[in-house]
Amino acid sequence: MKSRILVVDDEESTREYLSLLLTMDGHEVEAVPGAAEALEIARSRPIHLLITDLYMPETGGMDLLSRVRSERLPFGVIVVTAYGDPQIALTAMKAGADDFVTKPFEPDRLRLLVNRTLERRQLRDELEHLRQQMREDYSFLNMVSKNDRMRQVFDLIEQVGPLGSTVLIHGETGTGKELVAQAIHAASGRRDQRWVPVNCAALSDSLLESELFGHERGAFTGADRRRIGRFEAADGGTLFLDEIGDVSPAMQAKLLRVLQTGNFERVGGTETLKVDVRIVAASNKRLDELVRQGVFRSDLYYRLRVVPIDLPPLRDRREDIPLLAMHFLNKLAARSTPPVTEIDPEAMHALYTYDWPGNIRELENAIKAAVALADGTMIHRSNLPPSIVPRADRHSTLHPSAETLLDLDRPLPELTETIISRVERDYFAELLALYKGNVARCARHSGLSRRCVTQKLAKYGLDRTQFKEGSSAAILDD
Incomplete structure (x- = not known):
C-alpha cells in the first residue's frame, strides 16, 4: 500500500519540489499552502505523514503540530526549519514532531527521514494493534495469550472456578502459576472472600506449621501471643499453597488431615478448629514424578489433583x-x-528468538530493565539485558539511534555532547550488568572514584538495583 503524505508550505515552489520528489519515490502526495487546509484534510481522510514548514502566515507549523498532537491524529510529523536554527527544531521535537529537516533540502536526507518516520509510524500502528488485541481478544483476568493451550487453560478456569474443586497447577518457574490461581479465585463464588497465598518452599517445617495453622501463646520460645494461621485467615475464601512439592513428609501428613476433614489445631493448642477453605496448590516440580520417587505422598497428591x-x-x-x-x-x-511506549523491531526480534528459561517472569524483568535503560520513548536492542542480547551481538552494529546522532545539521558542540553522553550511559549500563550492580567494582574497572561513578549513574538515571543478582536480568523463583 502506498504511503499518503501531506505537505504544508506557503511557498508554491517548495510544495511543487516536495510533491515531485516524493511522488517519484512512489508516495501519494497532497500539498496545501496553509494549516487550516491541512487540518481539514487530516481530519477527513487517512494520511501517514505530515511535512510542514514552521514559518507560515496566520497559523504556523508549530501551532499545526500542537493541534495535530492534541487531537491525537495518527500520523508522523516532519517539520521544516531554516538552516542554522537547531533550537527551534529541538523545541518542535519536544512538542511531538518525529523529526526535522532544514532548507535547502538534500534529496537523499529527506528520503531517509521520510522512510524512517513512516517505519516508526508503522511500528506504532502495529503496537497499537497489539494493545487492541490485548484489550479485546486475548485478555483474561489480568493474563494475556493467544496460544491455543493457554486459551484452553482460560476456558478451564471459567469452568472450575465456580465449582470449588481443589486445583493443582504444574508449570516451570515463572510461567504464571500464581496468576492462574488468582484467576480461579476471581472466577469463583468466593471472590469476595479472602485470597491467602503462602510459599511453602520459603519456610522451615516448624515455621510453616505455625504459618499455616497458627499457634497459641507460649507454644515455643518467642510465642508471646496467640497467632492466627493462614487456614483460619482464609476461612470462606481461597488458600494458595505455592511450591507444595517442597514440603516435608511430616508436613504432608498434617496437610492431608486438613484436606480430608477440614479440622486442625493451632501449634501448642488443644482446641480443634474447622474451616471451609478452597485449596489451590502449585508446583514447579512434577508431583507424579515425586510420588514415583517416594518423596511425596500419593494420597495427598490425589487429594490435590482433583483438577x-x-x-x-x-x-x-x-x-x-x-x-x-x-x-x-x-x-x-x-x-x-x-x-x-514502544519496542523497535530489532529488540522485538531478540525477545522473540530468546528461549526464556525463566519464562514470563524473566520477560517482565527484561522489560523493566530495558525501560530503565531506554533513552527516549523506545526500547532498542542495546537496552535489553546481556543474557538476552550477548555483548558481542549488541556492539556488532551501530546503535539504532547512531544515525540520528551523526546529524550534520546540528552544531558540533551539541552533537559531541550528545554522543559522549550516549557512550558514557551505555558504558556504565554495561558495567552494571557485568558486575550485577556492584558500584565499587564498576569504579575499579572504570578507573574512576566510587563517588564519581555514583554521580554518573544518577546523571543517566541508571538504577543499580535493576542489575543486582536476582533482580531485573535474573531469573526469579515463583
Missing part, C-alpha cells in the same frame, strides 16, 4: 511474546519519564 492444570513454558508459546512484552510495557509506562 490438574499444566502451564506451557514461554518457549512453547512464542506467539505470546510480543503481546506479553507490550502488556508489561503498558504497565510500566506511567513510571518512566518520558513514558517508554
Whole structure:
C-alpha cells in the first residue's frame, strides 16, 4: 500500500519540489499552502505523514503540530526549519514532531527521514494493534495469550472456578502459576472472600506449621501471643499453597488431615478448629514424578489433583511474546519519564528468538530493565539485558539511534555532547550488568572514584538495583 503524505508550505515552489520528489519515490502526495487546509484534510481522510514548514502566515507549523498532537491524529510529523536554527527544531521535537529537516533540502536526507518516520509510524500502528488485541481478544483476568493451550487453560478456569474443586497447577518457574490461581479465585463464588497465598518452599517445617495453622501463646520460645494461621485467615475464601512439592513428609501428613476433614489445631493448642477453605496448590516440580520417587505422598497428591492444570513454558508459546512484552510495557509506562511506549523491531526480534528459561517472569524483568535503560520513548536492542542480547551481538552494529546522532545539521558542540553522553550511559549500563550492580567494582574497572561513578549513574538515571543478582536480568523463583 502506498504511503499518503501531506505537505504544508506557503511557498508554491517548495510544495511543487516536495510533491515531485516524493511522488517519484512512489508516495501519494497532497500539498496545501496553509494549516487550516491541512487540518481539514487530516481530519477527513487517512494520511501517514505530515511535512510542514514552521514559518507560515496566520497559523504556523508549530501551532499545526500542537493541534495535530492534541487531537491525537495518527500520523508522523516532519517539520521544516531554516538552516542554522537547531533550537527551534529541538523545541518542535519536544512538542511531538518525529523529526526535522532544514532548507535547502538534500534529496537523499529527506528520503531517509521520510522512510524512517513512516517505519516508526508503522511500528506504532502495529503496537497499537497489539494493545487492541490485548484489550479485546486475548485478555483474561489480568493474563494475556493467544496460544491455543493457554486459551484452553482460560476456558478451564471459567469452568472450575465456580465449582470449588481443589486445583493443582504444574508449570516451570515463572510461567504464571500464581496468576492462574488468582484467576480461579476471581472466577469463583468466593471472590469476595479472602485470597491467602503462602510459599511453602520459603519456610522451615516448624515455621510453616505455625504459618499455616497458627499457634497459641507460649507454644515455643518467642510465642508471646496467640497467632492466627493462614487456614483460619482464609476461612470462606481461597488458600494458595505455592511450591507444595517442597514440603516435608511430616508436613504432608498434617496437610492431608486438613484436606480430608477440614479440622486442625493451632501449634501448642488443644482446641480443634474447622474451616471451609478452597485449596489451590502449585508446583514447579512434577508431583507424579515425586510420588514415583517416594518423596511425596500419593494420597495427598490425589487429594490435590482433583483438577490438574499444566502451564506451557514461554518457549512453547512464542506467539505470546510480543503481546506479553507490550502488556508489561503498558504497565510500566506511567513510571518512566518520558513514558517508554514502544519496542523497535530489532529488540522485538531478540525477545522473540530468546528461549526464556525463566519464562514470563524473566520477560517482565527484561522489560523493566530495558525501560530503565531506554533513552527516549523506545526500547532498542542495546537496552535489553546481556543474557538476552550477548555483548558481542549488541556492539556488532551501530546503535539504532547512531544515525540520528551523526546529524550534520546540528552544531558540533551539541552533537559531541550528545554522543559522549550516549557512550558514557551505555558504558556504565554495561558495567552494571557485568558486575550485577556492584558500584565499587564498576569504579575499579572504570578507573574512576566510587563517588564519581555514583554521580554518573544518577546523571543517566541508571538504577543499580535493576542489575543486582536476582533482580531485573535474573531469573526469579515463583
